[in-house]
Amino acid sequence: MALDPNGFRKVIGSLAAGVTVVTTRDRQGEPRGLTATAVCSVSLTPPLLLVCIDHKADCYEAFQDAEAFAVNLLRDDQEALSHHFARKDARKFEGIAYRPGVTGVPILPGVLAHVECRIQARHPGGDHTIFVGEAVDSGVAPLEDGRSPLLHFRGAYTRLESRLPGDPS
Numbered sequence: 766m767a768l769d770p771n772g773f774r775k776v777i778g779s780l781a782a783g784v785t786v787v788t789t790r791d792r793q794g795e796p797r798g799l800t801a802t803a804v805c806s807v808s809l810t811p812p813l814l815l816v817c818i819d820h821k822a823d824c825y826e827a828f829q830d831a832e833a834f835a836v837n838l839l840r841d842d843q844e845a846l847s848h849h850f851a852r853k854d855a856r857k858f859e860g861i862a863y864r865p866g867v868t869g870v871p872i873l874p875g876v877l878a879h880v881e882c883r884i885q886a887r888h889p890g891g892d893h894t895i896f897v898g899e900a901v902d903s904g905v906a907p908l909e910d911g912r913s914p915l916l917h918f919r920g921a922y923t924r925l926e927s928r929l930p931g932d933p934s
Contacts, residue, residue, distance in 0.1 A: 781923070784843075784915040786850045787816050788863070788871040789834045791827035796858040796871040799824055800851040802917050803893070804836055812900035814882060817893040823853050825894075833868035833883050834898055837876045840912040841924040846873070847915060867902045877914055878905040 768776075782802035791797050803817035816836065818828050828834065839847055850857055863871035866881040873879070882898025889895075906912060913925040 778919045781916050781918040784839045784847050784917050784922070786837045786839065786846065786873060786876075787818070787828075787834055788837065788873070789824070789827055789831040790870055791824070792830050794869075796863060797824035797827040797855070798850050798857055798871065800847045801836075807897060813885065813897055814880065814900065816896045816898070817890055818896060819893050821892070823855055828896060829887070829894070831870075831884060833866075833870050833881065833901075834896065835866055835868075835870045835872055835879055835881045837873040838878045839915040840875070840877045840906075841915050842912065843876070843915055844922050847922070872904075876906070877912055879903060 783804070785801050785804050786798050787801045787804070788796060788798035799818070799822050801816060801818070805815050807813035807815050814836065816834065818825055822828075846861075849861070858871065861873070863873050866872045866879075868881055868883060870881060872881065880900050881902040882900050884896055885899050886897040887894055888897070916923045916925070
């Protein structure tokens with residue numbers, strides 16, 4: 766007997782997760798993206814990570830057709846950007862700065878870190894598809910920036926309260 770969806774959501778919501786914006790390009794070359802917390806490393810050799818995308822996401826088809834994606838890890842002061850990419854709207858990139866990565870997918874400036882991946886596999890996962898990507902490029906903001914990650918916990922945004930390793934303060 767399976768746990769009901771609401772009970773499962775409560776349990777999984779108790780696992781603090783980093784907030785990301787996952788980006789790609791659609792068939793016409795237009796940038797597409799969404800806010801996601803279902804992101805996880807899979808392997809160091811080769812460097813693989815996975816992203817789970819809901820079949821009802823407005824940009825799901827773009828990811829299905831894509832060859833690459835980028836995961837942009839948001840800073841603790843980028844809650845508005847998270848809300849922006851959580852909207853159901855194909856025009857999420859209007860007024861949003863980005864640069865093309867090595868695969869051409871959008872990389873957002875000023876994020877805590879990013880990793881760009883070539884899609885290696887797609888797996889069914891209930892009402893989501895699990896996209897496995899091999900990392901081909903990345904970048905990390907310097908610790909001197911003093912920023913910590915934006916987190917999601919029990920249905921709300923949260924931030925780290927303690928000093929980060931390497932934080933000069």
